[in-house]
Structures are given as structure tokens and as C-alpha cells.
Amino acid sequence: MAQKNKLQFIILGLLNQQPLTGYDLTKAFDSEIGEFWQAQHSQIYPQLKRLESQGYITHEITISGEKLEKKLYHITPTGQALVRDWITTGTPELTASKDEFILKLYFVQTNQDPRLPEMLTEQLQLHTEKLAHLKMRLKTVFPTVTAQKVHYGHYLILQHALGREQYYVEWLQQTLAALPTV
Amino acid sequence: MAQKNKLQFIILGLLNQQPLTGYDLTKAFDSEIGEFWQAQHSQIYPQLKRLESQGYITHEITISGEKLEKKLYHITPTGQALVRDWITTGTPELTASKDEFILKLYFVQTNQDPRLPEMLTEQLQLHTEKLAHLKMRLKTVFPTVTAQKVHYGHYLILQHALGREQYYVEWLQQTLAALPTV
DNA sequence: CCATCCATGTAAGGAGTTACATGATTGG
DNA sequence: CCAATCATGTAACTCCTTACATGGATGG
Structure with a gap:
């Protein structure tokens, strides 16, 4: 079970x-x-x-x-x-993920909610930091194309994590920018 | 605990x-x-x-x-x-996520591995289907800009899920394309 | 009439987290 | 010398999934 x-x-x-x-x-x-x-x-x-x-x-x-x-x-x-x-063996079950913050947003009923700017800004900072961290790691661990080929799997996941984080940051920025100006 | x-x-x-x-x-x-x-x-x-x-x-x-x-x-x-x-209350702990497939890739030591194309293709199909599904839902649930404002939270998370899936699909495509041709 | 869905619960067990516990090594 | 890290384990507890169980409503 x-x-x-x-x-x-x-x-x-x-x-x-x-x-x-x-x-x-x-x-x-x-x-x-x-x-x-x-x-x-x-x-x-x-x-x-x-x-x-x-x-x-x-x-x-x-x-x-x-x-x-x-x-x-x-x-x-x-x-x-x-x-x-x-x-x-195939991997047909897309591992489900959880994200507490996104859910909090779900419960914010309107884009006028005064809490939105600070909520989004906090996450933007956290994810921006993480992104910077991942970028640095990618640069130091895989400085050359050759290194990428030697530890191929490691390169793949680091680079995937980075892209994922990049998306999150961009999404936060766009969402913040789209809020009605007070 | x-x-x-x-x-x-x-x-x-x-x-x-x-x-x-x-x-x-x-x-x-x-x-x-x-x-x-x-x-x-x-x-x-x-x-x-x-x-x-x-x-x-x-x-x-x-x-x-x-x-x-x-x-x-x-x-x-x-x-x-x-x-x-x-x-x-703030959400400082970025909820950790798991992804079994990405880990499998990590254990594939080289980009020459003959299993890679089928592994990536399978995921590409799964995620493409999911992306299409999300796109359709966004279109039917939020056909107008007005609808987006009325159910703002719902719109936000659906659209975030879509973007996330979009990234995954693009990453799979790029990774597939970057494999050495046999 | 019958399959599908609506509707609510409990039981069992594995997965995962936090805390408790102990001791050695290393580097400044 | 002392803090940080190396190193290994167990205990307690919560989270989460799968399975067991039951019965009513609805639509074709």
C-alpha cells in the first residue's frame, strides 16, 4: 500500500x-x-x-x-x-506536485486584494535568490561543454531546475506587473 | 511533528x-x-x-x-x-517538489544512451497531452477577460499550471533535439 | 435495469518529518 | 580547544495512499 x-x-x-x-x-x-x-x-x-x-x-x-x-x-x-x-520501465504517472504559495493565491478572490503585492514580492525575492544560486552552480560545475557531456545526467537536471525556476520568476514578475495600479 | x-x-x-x-x-x-x-x-x-x-x-x-x-x-x-x-503569513519555505522522471535522466550517464530517445519521447507525449488539456480548460473556463477578473485566483493557478507545463514540454523538445544523431 | 456517479465513512500500512541520541574528526 | 562537520542510528508521530465497506440517485 x-x-x-x-x-x-x-x-x-x-x-x-x-x-x-x-x-x-x-x-x-x-x-x-x-x-x-x-x-x-x-x-x-x-x-x-x-x-x-x-x-x-x-x-x-x-x-x-x-x-x-x-x-x-x-x-x-x-x-x-x-x-x-x-x-x-516507462514513467507514465506524472509525479504530482504541491505548491502552498500558489494555493494561497487561489484563495485571494480579487486582483484588488491589498495583500497581493507583498505576497508576490516575497516569493519573487525567494525565487530570484534560488535562481541566482542555480545559475552560479551551473557555471561552476559545468564551465565547459565537455564537462556537460561527462556528467550528462547531472547537467540535465541542474539545467532543468534552472529553467523551471526561471519560469517561476518570470511568472511572478508578470503577475505583479499585471496588478491594477493603486 | x-x-x-x-x-x-x-x-x-x-x-x-x-x-x-x-x-x-x-x-x-x-x-x-x-x-x-x-x-x-x-x-x-x-x-x-x-x-x-x-x-x-x-x-x-x-x-x-x-x-x-x-x-x-x-x-x-x-x-x-x-x-x-x-x-x-509569509510562505518562506519553497515547497520541495519531486519528479521521478527527471531523476531517471540523472542516472543516465551519457547522452549516447540508446534509451534516451524513447524515454524523452514518452514524457513529451504525456506532457503535451496535459498541456493541450490545460489550454482547453483555460479557454473554456475563462473565455473573456472579465471572467478572469471574477475568478481571479482560479485564473492565476490555471494559467500558472499551463506555463509550467509549457516549459516542461519545451525543455523535453530541446533536450531531444540536442541528442547526438545516431 | 443497470452502469455511473453521488455520498460518506473506516482500516491498514507505507512514506516522510522531526526529534532524540551518541560519538569521532578536522581545521582554524 | 572548540566549533563545524562527519558519521550512524532509533523513536515518535504525522502525512498520505490504497483498500475495504456501504448505500442512494440519476440518466439512458
Whole structure:
């Protein structure tokens, strides 16, 4: 029941690129991957155990410094097959998204509402900042066309996130501009 | 714990426009509102009870036909105050979104991958259909500029959803076009 | 008459968040 | 030395989905 466990595939996908620790995975979910999927470490560690018990991954213990143990997870051939299947299988359900702010706008009944300018301006600032941030990241991570080809998938999603944000900013600007002048 | 109950505000927002039954609310979540928030009836009915016990809404029983009882929910002044607060309070947390398909692309390591064309084409079709659907709805629901002003919030979100979809379609097209020719 | 929709609920379970808990390492 | 980060886990709780369950109304 409930929705299908997609987190497992994403973890496997990440481990398919290189061995990682739970901590590394957690970081991935709030940097690269974070634009399109989120997960906390409290969700990741148990999932790793489950994947290991199912034979999709194994771990190797490495020592950092004097005695800090790290579990470096590796994907197994079975795990690799699972990732391939997941990617190859179609994705017919357009993942539904939520946006609290847009809904608030929905409940504003008229374009005369005095709260609109500040509401839109706040979001414009937030999204403009995020856009700037994404632009910078794209520039630093993929300075050359060659780099884009080497980490193709990473380039694609960063660039998609940027375009999405760009749209949001432009929409906010247009909506603000279209408000009746007081 | 876990995230703040936003569903309650959305329900109150809807009831603030007009009295509705649980069934009506459920429908709203898979039509108008559905682009930006989703909820099933199994989540809505219990929430209505909670809101009523807290004094934010009341219900009135109406009879359809011979004996079918409907509960028509009305918002109370306290409920209205709560909606106002929710809307007026800033929305600094950009609701994180998920997109399974984009993640699959992330795991495709190179733009030479033979699976890419079909993957992108499938999504292009899905999103093109959705875009067409949204365009039609915008045209039928808001044929005139006057209609846009009367249901301003509704117009805003429909038009935002459309633009968002437009971007997605264009991005897919560009990404497809940029693939190396075989 | 019968399929589709209207209408309302509950149960079970997985997904996801926040908080609790602990300890080592590194760099300034 | 001390703050920030690395590193791993569990507990509690809410959110959300799927399934179970029931019955009336409507239109062709």
C-alpha cells in the first residue's frame, strides 16, 4: 500500500555510480538530487539495511582517522539489474506536485486584494535568490561543454531546475506587473 | 511533528468561498486545486470532523432525493480568521517538489544512451497531452477577460499550471533535439 | 435495469518529518 | 580547544495512499 518505494531506486541509482556511505547519500539529497527528490538520513539508514538484506547492496567498513567506522555501500549485480529495470520501465504517472504559495493565491478572490503585492514580492525575492544560486552552480560545475557531456545526467537536471525556476520568476514578475495600479 | 497540516487550511480556504460537502471538496482536489495539492476523500472526511470539533466549521444536513443525506459544511468566523492568517503569513519555505522522471535522466550517464530517445519521447507525449488539456480548460473556463477578473485566483493557478507545463514540454523538445544523431 | 456517479465513512500500512541520541574528526 | 562537520542510528508521530465497506440517485 501507500505509494511505491521510489527511494530505494534512487539510492541504488546513486550507488550505481560509485560506492557511498549513508552520510554521502544524505548529502546528495540536499544538493544535486535535492531539486527533484528529498530524503532525510532517518529514512536513508533503514532503507540501506533493507536493501542489503535483500541482496541489492553490500557494505564494507572503512576506518577514518583513529576509529571512526564508515559503512561504504556497494551495489551488487542484482541491484544493478534493478536500477536498469527502473530506468527502462516507462514513467507514465506524472509525479504530482504541491505548491502552498500558489494555493494561497487561489484563495485571494480579487486582483484588488491589498495583500497581493507583498505576497508576490516575497516569493519573487525567494525565487530570484534560488535562481541566482542555480545559475552560479551551473557555471561552476559545468564551465565547459565537455564537462556537460561527462556528467550528462547531472547537467540535465541542474539545467532543468534552472529553467523551471526561471519560469517561476518570470511568472511572478508578470503577475505583479499585471496588478491594477493603486 | 512531521509537516504542518496544510490540508486543513486548504479545506478552510475552499469552504471560505462557499459551503461544500466532503464529496465536493474531494472533487476540487482532482480538478481545480489538483495541479498544486492532492488529497483523497479518506484524508478529507476525518479532517472535516477535526475542523468541526475545533469550531472552525459547522455542518448542515441536506437531503438529496428521497433520503440521501449530505453534510454541507460551512466555515465559522473563527475559521475565516484562520484562513486569513494563513494567507497573510509569509510562505518562506519553497515547497520541495519531486519528479521521478527527471531523476531517471540523472542516472543516465551519457547522452549516447540508446534509451534516451524513447524515454524523452514518452514524457513529451504525456506532457503535451496535459498541456493541450490545460489550454482547453483555460479557454473554456475563462473565455473573456472579465471572467478572469471574477475568478481571479482560479485564473492565476490555471494559467500558472499551463506555463509550467509549457516549459516542461519545451525543455523535453530541446533536450531531444540536442541528442547526438545516431 | 443497470452502469455511473453521488455520498460518506473506516482500516491498514507505507512514506516522510522531526526529534532524540551518541560519538569521532578536522581545521582554524 | 572548540566549533563545524562527519558519521550512524532509533523513536515518535504525522502525512498520505490504497483498500475495504456501504448505500442512494440519476440518466439512458
